[in-house]
Amino acid sequence: MSKRLKIGIIGSGGIAKAHVAAYRKLPFVDIVAVADVIPGKARQFVDSEQLTEAAAYDSHLELLAQPIDGVSICTPNVSHHRTTVDALRAGKQVLLEKPMSVTFEEALEMTQAARETGNMLTIGFQPRYDPNMKLLQEIVQSGRLGKVYYAETGGGRRRGMPGGTFISKKLAGAGAMADIGCYSLDMALNAMGYPRPLTVSAFTSNHFGTNPKYHGEASKFEVEDFGTAMVRFENDLVLNFKISWAMHMDSLGATMFLGTDAGLKITSAGSGPWSGVWDGSIGSMTMFHDEYGGHTQTAIPLIEHRLNLFDEKVRDFAEAVQGGRPAPIPGEQILIQQAIIDGVLRSAEARREVAIELP
Template sequence: MTIRVGIIGCGGIANFKHMPSLAKIEEVHMVAFCDVNVERAEKAKGEYGKPEASVYSDYKTMLTEAKLDVVHVCTPNISHAEISIAAMEAGCHVMCEKPMAKTTDEARTMVEAAKRTGKKLTIGYQNRFRKDSSYLHSICEENALGDIYYAKAKAIRRRAVPTWGVFLDEEAQGGGPLIDIGTHALDLTLWMMDNYKPKYVVGNVYRKLADTENAANAWGPWDPSKYTVEDSAFGFITMENGATIVLEASWALNTLDVGEAKTTLCGTKGGADMENGLRINGEDHSVLYEKNIELQVGGVDFYDSTGDDPADIEAKQWIDSVLNNTEPVVKPEQALVVTQILEAIYESAKINKPVYFS
């Protein structure tokens, strides 16, 4: 069986993640490419498309003409909901790049559309498929850490502000590092805890370094006049069961304590963190212990297999879920809660009060 896939948005994330991973799956035929910049769509077709593949500048036309099974939505956040819903209503299963949507209301309409149409919907949280994440999740499922009542979700860069596309545009994206990379750290943490019931959120958002001229930055200086989002955001999340999550997200922060898409978990039986590889800690027979989990396969000088790329594993399990009619690993209801919490952090910072969930 072959799966006819269409790509909507042929920019960076499609080229660096979605299309290369899909191209490795035998059952996948990428047969339609859509982008407002037709040259980008043509380039994507040339590199990844079947000979009969079509190119479009309008996604609505593509959904009408291309007879697709699956659509990957790789556009700015502002259009995630609109395009995903249209694709599901056109009979397609949808993989939407993270975050799920710009707002909670939009994310909720996506979940409702998936239920209404009976189509599968998943969100691109590929960090779940890293080796350390998969291992940690497996021991959490076994209750090895006990009741996890404190956690930290970390997405901190010292100076790595994305200067391309619309990353700095609040209108198009809905925010900066919180919604861009903080979303990965929060998704990992909620998934490990298997806790999707927030009670209230307190948030602080800062735009302190964005006006720096000629700033040191991984991708060259940013343009302060175009930098309309925060450079740092922090949230204190209390769950219904009393558990606490601290979320840290920044593209530019004067700190050496950096790390991206990492989680720290503290439970009644033990703890875990990703600060220096994956570490598990606890107490056994009145003695404290720390285990460093070795996830690399080595032992031969000329060969060291690190396993599959998380993006490849994500794409494979997603297509398998379509082929076998099973649930994808990332469920839309889970991604909705991530969006709810992110939006609440922004709102709390704006009104200078806690935001409660009804």
């Protein structure tokens, strides 16, 4: 009989409730501890979620001192780094909510801690569990497109700017780039096998977030609400990346992969002012190619499913911990994404192209 897992949750905000709901569906998991830096908040969470077997702590270090197998880290971005490194060095397996960190240097230390300790660091990108995202990766990596030399990704909400910790540079590190841009980057980079970036030339702005007409916390808005970048990779591949929390437009366009033998165009699922980003499923997938001397396009049939992608993310982590498997979405991959976001912000501030240096 497989052993039961003891899981702790660090951070007791809204996303922690989703983790609790997902873990409760796994018969081999017990949630035994919750921690939050705000005194009494973990106890309130334990009581409200009726976690009768869970202890409550006001410090993540107290939680990490307990005999538990793994933790879900659900804290604000600014504390992802310290909490993750502490958890890994305490011998715990870690499921960390996105984005990975505030800075590239933090992400690098987190990745090094996972490597040095041999413990798992997996990052919570649930769209990867969509069967159609897996189909996208299969098509791009199958060679059907030939050599992929250009990709374009990103998303834009007509209106969809968060507030609170999301708009503080100190707490979030970045705005739309980190919040929803990370989903777009992961979709494109994962499909292409996470190529190694070399340079980035970028522009960012926050015309909407700093305008009281569009945002109720305009005076506190410190991050970008729009960004665009051209990223150059090894093997003569470039990526046009663009993201927006708010804009006077219905869409920033489809994601696409241009290859020497065929092209692939993907649109996102969902509708409404908060849609248009890659945090969910795929709406359509079309291949453009030549057959018998003529231009042809083929609609790729999408896979119908009823999976709860968030639940799949948590289940995969728990099963990996139980089975001793590697991290489902390893921090070493997402480190590349963090390097790109870091490069975007540096380039936008310097108003020139900058190099991306990976160890």
